[in-house]
Amino acid sequence: MILTLTRSRPFNVILFLFLVFTLTRCKDKLPPGDPDNGGLFLPRGFEAVVVVDSLRGRARQLAVNDNGDIYVKSRFSKPDARNVVLRDTNGDGKADSIKEFGSYEKERTYGTAMRVHKGYLYLSSELTVYRYKLTPGKMVPEDSIETIVIDDHEHGSHEHIAKPICFDNNGHIYVPFGAPSNSCQIMNRTPQNPGQDPCPQLDLHGGVWRFDENKPRQTQKDGIKFATGIRSVVAMEWNPMDDNLYLVMHGRDDLLRLWPNLYSPWQSAVLPAEEFLKVTEGADFGWPYCYYDQLKEKKVLSPEYGGNGDSIGRCDQFQKPLMGFPGHWAPNDLYFYKGNQYPERYKQGAFIAFHGSTNRAPYPQSGYIIVFVPFKDNKPTGQWEVFADGFAGVDPVVDVSDAVYRPMGIAEGPDGSLYISDTEKGKIWRILYKGDKDKFGTEDLADMEKRKSASNIRNPDPVNDNLDKGKAVGGQKIYETYCATCHQKNGKGASGRFPPLINTEWVNGDKKRLIGIVLNGMEGNLEVNGETFVNAMPQHSFLSDEDVAKTLTYIRQNFGNKASAVETDEVTAVRKKLPKK
Known part of the structure; x- marks a missing residue:
């Protein structure tokens, strides 16, 4: 017999109470947040619990399996412990089982990707993409590691060789080959030195290549160049909602040091933008010939190619970003929210982890936050928002080493919680929503909007925020x-x-x-x-x-x-x- 809501008033009341009870129990299954949210500032209704306070090898990117196990790519590690897996066995939100693993080919300094995909754990060093077959119920992979993509270039320059990864819905893995220079100068990072035109580095670098996600030991020649004109990428994701690749590019730097006749210290601190890009096959975003000025909202010609900070020249032929973020914030992860725990406005929107600047002197260092970009109909609906702040722990951040924590990786758990990793101590937070989703609105974001006035977020005042004003000689x-x-x-x-x-x-x-x-x-x-x-x-x-x-x-x-x-x-x-x- 099929029961319906029209059966009787007592039945309707009982069913209603059952549904309320069930939803309440589901919310109660979330662990309590820490009293201080682990030091984080979050929108109203959100809480954070510290999963682990520190990891021996610190942390880069992370991924969460369907059973809640957290896989972390170590930042620094011994040869037999390049990865860490964490498990919460009692549901209190804290990791009480921690295991290190990973002995494989020699890698460079740190890892740059960690993803769970179709039963495999994919991960990367700066030069190699690997994967393990995961065994259901087991924390540490039992199968031997496979090498999927190898960067076999000679690396005289060690710039921009990170290997973030993402997957489309058709069996492909996407891997960037970053530009081996700042702006393709004849002599890299040499003041007043022109750029090579055309830039020969674009043949094999400065773009994203597409590979078979299952084929072992591929090199770049086995892939297909998907897009070009992209200087450096760490934050990259495939958005299943519109079946497209997105990334946030690290913009060029050294405007003052290289071109002091054209740029002031203030301009060099805030420019150029970190560009949020929607990447379609064959797209060209203009590096090294152009950069995006987020203040003027236009692509301008790089000084190495005759630009003066305002001229457009050839830059009108290249694709523009969805939006530009302040310069040097270091976008190091990107994630489109797919869960149901958070209020509806977060569904399908983009979270971006900004690791924080190192090169904004003589102004305060900036970034060190998690940003949220609302999306509707596969497009940003407006300006970016501060979703999580408080990582740096100091104001102002004069030197990067002053920052207590620096957000790095973003991952979603099976219940819709977001996990954030930190590189400085290896701390991991789990961010939960405990409020009323139906009533969440702009007033719940008011305190986060006010945080945009902090020195690590606002555009600095050219005079008052100059930390060297009247000091250095x-x-x-x-x-x-x-x-x-x-x-x-x-x-x-x-x-x-x-x-x-x-x-x-x-x-x-x-x-x-x-x-x-x-x-x-x-x-x-x-x-x-x-x-x-x-x-x-x-x-x-x-x-x-x-x-x-x-x-x-x-x-x-x-x-x-x-x-x-x-x-x-x-x-x-x-x-x-x-x-x-």
């Missing part, structure tokens, strides 16, 4: 103009990317070697105080001998260093021995 001023964007004002650098200048023989040791590095630049892996750094140190031969001496003296006698001064004639002697260019 001599070698300190030169350092903070040309060096602090990487090594930071406090000399601590940025872990894994830019080495510290504190208590190291590279700074306090042989002066000739140190002068040579400044004049010549340096590429390749560099080990400092037991940590490996992967990046390119640009040459600074454009500085006068006197300026080099002042800067190195400042470095060798500050940040706790107590080495001898560098004299101008010592720089002159090293410069004379440089090969003529």
